[in-house]
Amino acid sequence: MSIGALLIPLGMALASAVTSALTKIEEQGRTELTPIRVVDEQLVAAALQRLGATNIAVAPDAVSATTATGVIRFERVGQVMAGVLVGAPPEVSARAVADVEASAGLLAQARTAELAKAQAAELGFTLIEERNEQGTINYVFEEIA
Amino acid sequence: MSRRLSVSIRPDGTIAAEASGTPGPDCLAALEQLKALLNAEVEASKPTPEFAMLAEAAEVADEAQARQRLEGQA
Numbered sequence: 115m116s117i118g119a120l121l122i123p124l125g126m127a128l129a130s131a132v133t134s135a136l137t138k139i140e141e142q143g144r145t146e147l148t149p150i151r152v153v154d155e156q157l158v159a160a161a162l163q164r165l166g167a168t169n170i171a172v173a174p175d176a177v178s179a180t181t182a183t184g185v186i187r188f189e190r191v192g193q194v195m196a197g198v199l200v201g202a203p204p205e206v207s208a209r210a211v212a213d214v215e216a217s218a219g220l221l222a223q224a225r226t227a228e229l230a231k232a233q234a235a236e237l238g239f240t241l242i243e244e245r246n247e248q249g250t251i252n253y254v255f256e257e258i259a
Numbered sequence: 260m261s262r263r264l265s266v267s268i269r270p271d272g273t274i275a276a277e278a279s280g281t282p283g284p285d286c287l288a289a290l291e292q293l294k295a296l297l298n299a300e301v302e303a304s305k306p307t308p309e310f311a312m313l314a315e316a317a318e319v320a321d322e323a324q325a326r327q328r329l330e331g332q333a
Contacts, residue, residue: 116278116279117289117304117305118275118304118305118306119275119290119302119305120275121297121301122274122299123272123273123299124299126272128302129302151272215271216270218272219269219271219273220272221272223268223269226272226299227268229298230266233296237295239296249269250268250270251268252265252266252268253264253265254264255263257261257262259261
């Protein structure tokens, strides 16, 4: 017997939080902002650093940095962070923000993979299979008898 | 059959997981283990077809037992 689940790691948001942020952005007429599935400012900052951004400044509910294409700014909208590449055309800004989201995803992936391996023994499981398929890390854990 | 947790950690950070080998509706408790293992929140969960079939059978058996009890009382 089995059950399947979709999970979101700590620091990232449920899809509904992004939908809710989009509604808020439209209500406020701030359509220059693109929301991402990241809750944690530090994760945004780490994602920017991973992309080579400089002058990264983190404040409660806000992050800014200088990238190769200009200054990028994030602020909290509802639960999630939303960003804009200052002065850039909307599609260029949305792409730059999406790059940060993708970078955050890769960092969260690495963090979760490491954590799962570390936590398994504590929960009474052992890793019996490990595969990397097109960027997805697959683990199979079996309960220790 | 020993309990297994299969985990796929995607490049966007989301995680698809499956817990198997858990007897009956206790499978739901496996979600808690997945949350602890991955330090994550459940966005959606769904019993596999096998789970749904067996859960339905268990429900039918429970109803039959309840009916028997009521008939016994009458």
